[in-house]
Amino acid sequence: MDIPHSDHTGGASPQAIADVMLQIAHIADSLGYTHGLKPSQWTALRYFAGANNSQRTVSAFADFHATTRGAASQMVEVLVGKDLLVRVPVPEDRRVTQLHPTPKALELLRHDPLNDFAGVINALPADDQYRLAETLTSLLRGLLEKRQSV
Numbered sequence: 844m845d846i847p848h849s850d851h852t853g854g855a856s857p858q859a860i861a862d863v864m865l866q867i868a869h870i871a872d873s874l875g876y877t878h879g880l881k882p883s884q885w886t887a888l889r890y891f892a893g894a895n896n897s898q899r900t901v902s903a904f905a906d907f908h909a910t911t912r913g914a915a916s917q918m919v920e921v922l923v924g925k926d927l928l929v930r931v932p933v934p935e936d937r938r939v940t941q942l943h944p945t946p947k948a949l950e951l952l953r954h955d956p957l958n959d960f961a962g963v964i965n966a967l968p969a970d971d972q973y974r975l976a977e978t979l980t981s982l983l984r985g986l987l988e989k990r991q992s993v
Contacts (some may be wrong), residue, residue, distance in 0.1 A: 874956040901940040
């Protein structure tokens with residue numbers, strides 16, 4: 844697939860690059876409708892499986908996922924109902940409940956659809972992977988700055 848539009852210098856236009864990135868995101872997102880989960884539920888499972896104990900809360904996940912506490916809480920309820928997350932009270936602070944993935948969730952994560960996406964990236968030459976990571980990190984920072992200023 845070629846980048847469809849170019850700018851006056853013969854390079855790819857920012858709009859064309861953004862269009863391709865959105866298409867990649869859409870395809871990657873569509874891979875997440877598997878094993879009875881939605882992409883956002885996979886994101887939550889990945890988050891709670893990789894977070895340290897102090898970050899395994901609804902609030903921390905909401906901040907990470909850039910969503911409201913209410914939406915994050917609803918997602919957690921679904922995952923608890925599917926026996927993929929379990930609530931663990933924190934003895935030092937009874938107001939805090941941590942969320943831990945169950946063995947069922949950890950087994951499911953072995954079949955994470957993100958692995959397919961990562962496999963495509965892994966097939967790129969190492970130098971391309973490094974440049975891609977740098978570029979995407981810069982783009983993410985810029986988008987986060989834009990979102991915070993709105």
